[in-house]
Amino acid sequence: MGRVIDVAEYAKGVLDGNRGVLARAITLVESTRADHRAKAQELLVELLPKSGDAIRVGITGVPGVGKSTFIDALGTVLTEKGHRVAVLAVDPSSTRTGGSILGDKTRMQRLSVNQNAFIRPSPTSGTLGGVAQATRETIVLVEAAGYDVVLVETVGVGQSEVAVANMTDCSLFLTLARTGDQLQGIKKGVLELADVIAVNKADGEHEMDARKAARELAGALRLLRPPDALWHPPVLTCSGLTGAGLDELWSRVLEHRSTLTDAGELDERRRRQQVEWTWMMVHDELWRQLRESAAVRALAPSLEEKVRSGELTATLAAEQILQAFQSDSR
Amino acid sequence: MGRVIDVAEYAKGVLDGNRGVLARAITLVESTRADHRAKAQELLVELLPKSGDAIRVGITGVPGVGKSTFIDALGTVLTEKGHRVAVLAVDPSSTRTGGSILGDKTRMQRLSVNQNAFIRPSPTSGTLGGVAQATRETIVLVEAAGYDVVLVETVGVGQSEVAVANMTDCSLFLTLARTGDQLQGIKKGVLELADVIAVNKADGEHEMDARKAARELAGALRLLRPPDALWHPPVLTCSGLTGAGLDELWSRVLEHRSTLTDAGELDERRRRQQVEWTWMMVHDELWRQLRESAAVRALAPSLEEKVRSGELTATLAAEQILQAFQSDSR
Numbered sequence: 001m002g003r004v005i006d007v008a009e010y011a012k013g014v015l016d017g018n019r020g021v022l023a024r025a026i027t028l029v030e031s032t033r034a035d036h037r038a039k040a041q042e043l044l045v046e047l048l049p050k051s052g053d054a055i056r057v058g059i060t061g062v063p064g065v066g067k068s069t070f071i072d073a074l075g076t077v078l079t080e081k082g083h084r085v086a087v088l089a090v091d092p093s094s095t096r097t098g099g100s101i102l103g104d105k106t107r108m109q110r111l112s113v114n115q116n117a118f119i120r121p122s123p124t125s126g127t128l129g130g131v132a133q134a135t136r137e138t139i140v141l142v143e144a145a146g147y148d149v150v151l152v153e154t155v156g157v158g159q160s161e162v163a164v165a166n167m168t169d170c171s172l173f174l175t176l177a178r179t180g181d182q183l184q185g186i187k188k189g190v191l192e193l194a195d196v197i198a199v200n201k202a203d204g205e206h207e208m209d210a211r212k213a214a215r216e217l218a219g220a221l222r223l224l225r226p227p228d229a230l231w232h233p234p235v236l237t238c239s240g241l242t243g244a245g246l247d248e249l250w251s252r253v254l255e256h257r258s259t260l261t262d263a264g265e266l267d268e269r270r271r272r273q274q275v276e277w278t279w280m281m282v283h284d285e286l287w288r289q290l291r292e293s294a295a296v297r298a299l300a301p302s303l304e305e306k307v308r309s310g311e312l313t314a315t316l317a318a319e320q321i322l323q324a325f326q327s328d329s330r
Numbered sequence: 331m332g333r334v335i336d337v338a339e340y341a342k343g344v345l346d347g348n349r350g351v352l353a354r355a356i357t358l359v360e361s362t363r364a365d366h367r368a369k370a371q372e373l374l375v376e377l378l379p380k381s382g383d384a385i386r387v388g389i390t391g392v393p394g395v396g397k398s399t400f401i402d403a404l405g406t407v408l409t410e411k412g413h414r415v416a417v418l419a420v421d422p423s424s425t426r427t428g429g430s431i432l433g434d435k436t437r438m439q440r441l442s443v444n445q446n447a448f449i450r451p452s453p454t455s456g457t458l459g460g461v462a463q464a465t466r467e468t469i470v471l472v473e474a475a476g477y478d479v480v481l482v483e484t485v486g487v488g489q490s491e492v493a494v495a496n497m498t499d500c501s502l503f504l505t506l507a508r509t510g511d512q513l514q515g516i517k518k519g520v521l522e523l524a525d526v527i528a529v530n531k532a533d534g535e536h537e538m539d540a541r542k543a544a545r546e547l548a549g550a551l552r553l554l555r556p557p558d559a560l561w562h563p564p565v566l567t568c569s570g571l572t573g574a575g576l577d578e579l580w581s582r583v584l585e586h587r588s589t590l591t592d593a594g595e596l597d598e599r600r601r602r603q604q605v606e607w608t609w610m611m612v613h614d615e616l617w618r619q620l621r622e623s624a625a626v627r628a629l630a631p632s633l634e635e636k637v638r639s640g641e642l643t644a645t646l647a648a649e650q651i652l653q654a655f656q657s658d659s660r
């Protein structure tokens with residue numbers, strides 16, 4: 001981004017659906033440079049009114065469950081139905097390796113050459129909070145560019161499913177055929193977030209196993225959920241490889257959506273997400289300010305040394321760091 | 331705590347091993363009242379030089395693994411060897427329910443009436459950070475009171491194992507007999523933290539299964555760990571019910587300790603824990619200050635409403651909250 005950033009030009013390009021401009025605009029919202037952040041906020045304020053109409057679906061599942069093949073197939077089915085599909089990813093591990101595992105175009109062979117699809121790998125800088133913020137803002141951009149389905153992929157690691165559930169309308173959980181005791185291996189927290197559950201790889205010789213696993217999982221879910229809940233997550237089977245079950249699965253996503261909409265819950269869910277996002281940004285920014293404060297950086301090494309040697313208690317050292325930060329922000 | 335708190339008197343009572351004073355001192359470090367916090371810090375600074383000599387062991391495992399029976403049995407064995415044993419707990423879920431599940435004396439029938447044992451349930455106020463801080467400070471108190479073994483119990487939920495690993499010398503992971511695919515149900519992160527692993531309930535008809543599971547788990551672990559690591563976590567079998575394997579298990583805890591000590595790693599681990607603890611306290615206190623800032627509290631409701639209605643973007647609302655906090659701390 002060597003050139004001067006013209007926010008109006010970016011906004012027009014995104015609204016026109018220009019893929020090159022959209023890609024550059026996403027790079028802008030992913031940037032952590034202060035001047036880029038300011039421009040990104042200008043752009044987002046401009047585009048926010050043009051966003052919000054897409055169906056936002058989070059897709060989670062452990063590595064090996066077949067997410068890429070599934071998204072490649074589902075995205076293709078949706079473009080054939082006339083949708084324009086954006087595929088984003090939240091992969092905090094990419095911030096450590098410097099490369100994103102998710103959203104890799106080479107793993108979605110059909111979708112990556114589809115003119116009605118736009119694939120963007122996970123941002124690779126910052127904390128989970130930073131990655132999630134960039135992806136939330138990217139949702140605004142792709143919606144303004146006319147994509148009416150946004151699929152946000154994540155791996156079943158730590159808090160990333162929660163982050164994705166907090167930016168989507170529907171959480172889709174993919175799993176493999178597991179029965180009996182193996183069900184215990186599925187994290188309860190993930191099941192509690194899921195709106196639609198699908199046992200993937202239900203093809204060939206695995207089909208019967210998948211159906212059996214789906215029945216058992218549905219039984220287990222009935223115990224977990226309050227009987228008076230607005231929505232009871234269905235457990236389906238599907239195959240990213242053959243495409244079996246994808247139509248049924250999408251109709252359940254739409255059914256979930258209309259159930260929530262009719263009850264006024266979809267809007268409420270999105271409003272709640274905005275408020276949570278606000279506080280998350282306050283939190284991350286406040287912590288960044290402290291860590292980057294000149295006074296804290298000047299003091300920290302010697303304080304850490306005193307704590308290490310036992311000369312100072314952790315509590316008193318913490319107090320001194322907080323005082324240094326406060327004197328700095330005065 | 332209606333009476334005036336005399337720190338010197340508390341310190342003397344704790345050092346004398348007076349159980350009543352120790353219990354009140356722990357209540358003091360658990361308190362979130364500002365004047366109590368100040369007194370607690372005075373007390374801790376006074377007692378810190380008398381602490382640090384105990385063997386600190388974290389004990390984790392999912393509900394149902396038999397932790398209470400195990401601790402009751404292990405603690406009894408250790409007191410028979412001449413140790414004085416304190417049992418603490420970190421249970422963040424207790425902050426929601428208002429009652430602690432862990433450390434309940436009624437679940438440790440032998441230990442609860444043992445004069446050489448001291449059982450304290452999990453503190454029940456605050457975030458995981460707050461609960462963990464109170465438990466860390468309680469370790470100082472029980473060590474100053476002469477307990478030379480500290481067992482810190484936690485459940486396998488979220489970040490609580492990490493918190494406990496960050497305040498102990500040795501992490502003991504209890505599991506049940508699982509083989510083959512079921513091994514996948516054990517969280518990799520928990521295994522990476524563990525220093526000693528034991529398949530519990532290895533008694534009666536389950537003994538063979540437990541031994542088989544221990545062998546498979548040991549095999550799986552070899553793949554996870556770097557071959558040149560200082561310590562290779564052993565996988566044992568034990569029974570809290572019959573006491574089988576507890577002597578062997580404790581000798582492995584001691585072996586782990588001497589391996590770390592010989593390499594200078596035990597001191598290094600404790601020093602690193604102090605530095606991490608410092609930053610954790612800075613983080614929690616900073617966030618508390620923001621949430622309780624008068625300016626933020628005055629502004630937040632109307633800002634949240636504007637974010638909910640779409641009048642204001644989350645990012646701009648976050649900026650206004652941060653500005654309010656900064657004006658408050660000036």
